Amino acid sequence: MWPVSETYPFTHKQMKNHSTTLHTALEAEMDKILGCIHCGLCLPACPTYQQVGNENDSPRGRIYLMRAVAEGRLETTTPAFARHIDLCLGCRACETACPAGVNYGFLLESARETLLEQKAQPGGGLQKGLLKFALRHIFPYPGRLRVAFTLSRWMRNNRLLQFAYRKGWVKSVSPSADFALSLLMTTQPQWGGAARGETHSNVVADVVPRPVSVFTGCVMEGLFKHANDATKRVLRINGGQLDPVPEQVCCGALHAHAGDVETARKLARQNIDAFDEFLRAGNNVKNLPTIIINAAGCGALLKEYGELLKHDAQYAERARLFSSRVKDITEFLAQGGLVQGAPIQKKVTYDAPCHLYHAQRVTNAPQQLLAAIPGLEYKPLEGLQDCCGGAGIYNLSEPEMSGKILSDKMSKVKATEAELLVTANPGCHMQLGAGVRSYGANCSVTHIVELLDESYRQAGYYETEQQS
Ligand code: SF4
Ligand code: SF4
Structure with a gap:
């Protein structure tokens, strides 16, 4: 038996009964929580456990904490609960390691939703506050997002800022600002693809035509448009018949991961409506229409819209259909057989x-x-x-x-x-x-x-x- 009392430093005072209405998001996932058999096989795969060696920062430990909250034995307002949940990367390496098939990703989102519902997350300073503000007040609104990314691209391309960054002046003033700038600078096109724009490709004989639409995403379209354009060109060469869906919005992945599951659901419904016509048009063709995604984080959530909206009577069925038609660009191309290009000696x-x-x-x-x-x-x-x-x-x-x-x-x-x-x-x-x-x-x-x-x-x- 796993030595619970030795592993967890919570006192009985902290683990007191309280109203079950306070932690509904986690309670609703009790079946997933109980799926954990405490075997510990996920521990070596967990980056935070590998770094700190603390059971509370392992998948098994976090699931135990979630269970304590769901059963009313632990207050969500206990700062340590929020801290251990916050420190999780949401990388889901524990899922591929888990022999019991515990769906940890949904548990983590529910835990964060529970914390958010009760406003039990620690403040986290200016940086976290700005991130929360951006998630809530910028990402769900396409117009505001366009302004934010236009500003980001202006900063990225500003010669003076680039000079100060290269010389290390930004770092000498603020290492964290320098790191944030470093993240932005790395979004520069590597191959000159942006200059080529929407280039047409030669038609390749013997390639089976397949109806596709690219989920362009917000960060991808805002900072990696060159990769989105490359995706469209590569799809065309490999038989993709592109059907653009301009009404699409942010996928909601960042919101779901931060616990703002309601905003994620709202965005999911908007995307399902946006792609409705594209998906329904395919009922009469041999190759079903596919939604192509080139951002893994967005793709994972798009494939889980069915689970996200499973209790929504109006959208549950459509969400399942939507998710079943999503493919990452790599799996789509690998499954279809790839047109060969020229050698790259690297x-x-x-x-x-x-x-x-x-x-x-x-x-x-x-x-x-x-x-x-x-x-x-x-x-x-x-x-x-x-x-x-x-x-x-x-x-x-x-x-x-x-x-x-x-x-x-x-x-x-x-x-x-x-x-x-x-x-x-x-x-x-x-x-x-x-x-x-x-x-x-x-x-x-x-x-x-x-x-x-x-x-x-x-x-x-x-x-x-x-x-x-
Ligand atoms: S999602 Fe990643 S960091 Fe979080 S518990 Fe699982 S393996 Fe560890
Ligand atoms: S591997 Fe799965 S069942 Fe085993 S402790 Fe980790 S989450 Fe629980």
């Missing part, structure tokens, strides 16, 4: 986004795509499935823990001696880009689809080049 390594590897269980498709690009020398990355510490906005809200995890990751990246570090999620891209600069790794970071796009460009597939 040493390359791949770091798996947690929400692609652990949450979506897309484990081999990215390497299959890399293997299909001629000329690449693949250098395997030790622990490619381990979190980089980015975890959405975790690198800004928990910089100390995030920095330790990034340091471990960068040591392994440097050991590969790769020239290109490939990933498939904007948060990981920014974190790894900042890591490359901080730790002096001799490589550049790129989205996998941009590498494929470059291979097609060099093969001469893009016949019309336009300045955007």
Whole structure:
């Protein structure tokens, strides 16, 4: 039997009975909580447990705390509860390690929702306050988001700021501002794809046409439009018949991970309505319409809209249909067979986004795509499935823990001696880009689809080049 009383430092005074209406979000997930058999097999996979060695910062420990709250034995206002839940990256490495199939991701969101309902999260200072403000008052509104990303791109492209950043002046004033700027600077296009804009591709014979629509996302469209454009070009070459859905909004992943599940549900309903016509149009065609996503964090939530809205009588069925039609760009291309491009003579390594590897269980498709690009020398990355510490906005809200995890990751990246570090999620891209600069790794970071796009460009597939 697992020694509960020795492991948890909570007193009986803290674990007192209180009204069950206070922790409904966790109570509703009791079946998932009880699925944990306390075997501990998830502990070696958990980055926070590996860093601090505290059971309360392990998946098993956190589930135990959630159970104590759901059963009314522990006050959610106990600061330690919020702290251990806050320190979780939400990487979901514990899910792939768990033999009992515990769905930890939903439990974490419910725990954070419970904390939010009771306003029991610790303040967290200016940085956390700004992040909370942005999630609540900017991300759900497309107009405000456009303004925020226009400002971000202006900062990214500002010569004076770039100069001060390169000279280390920003760092000397504020290391945390320098790190935030580093995250932003790494979103610069690597391959000149932005200049090519919506380039048309040559039609490739023998490719089966497939109806697709790209979920463009907010961070991807705001800061990585070059990767979105590359995604569309690569899809066209591989038979994608693109149908744009301009009414789409932010997926809600950052909100769900922060516990604002109600906003995530609201955004999910808006997206389901937006893609309704596209999905229904496909009922008469042989290849069902597919929603393509190139950001792993967003993709994981889009695939879970069915679970998110399972109690919504009006949307539950449509949410399940929506989720069943979502595919990450890597799995879509790997399943369909890939048109071959020109050789790229580079040493390359791949770091798996947690929400692609652990949450979506897309484990081999990215390497299959890399293997299909001629000329690449693949250098395997030790622990490619381990979190980089980015975890959405975790690198800004928990910089100390995030920095330790990034340091471990960068040591392994440097050991590969790769020239290109490939990933498939904007948060990981920014974190790894900042890591490359901080730790002096001799490589550049790129989205996998941009590498494929470059291979097609060099093969001469893009016949019309336009300045955007
Ligand atoms: S999500 Fe990641 S950090 Fe959180 S408990 Fe699971 S393995 Fe640990
Ligand atoms: S591996 Fe699964 S069942 Fe075992 S302790 Fe971790 S969460 Fe619980």
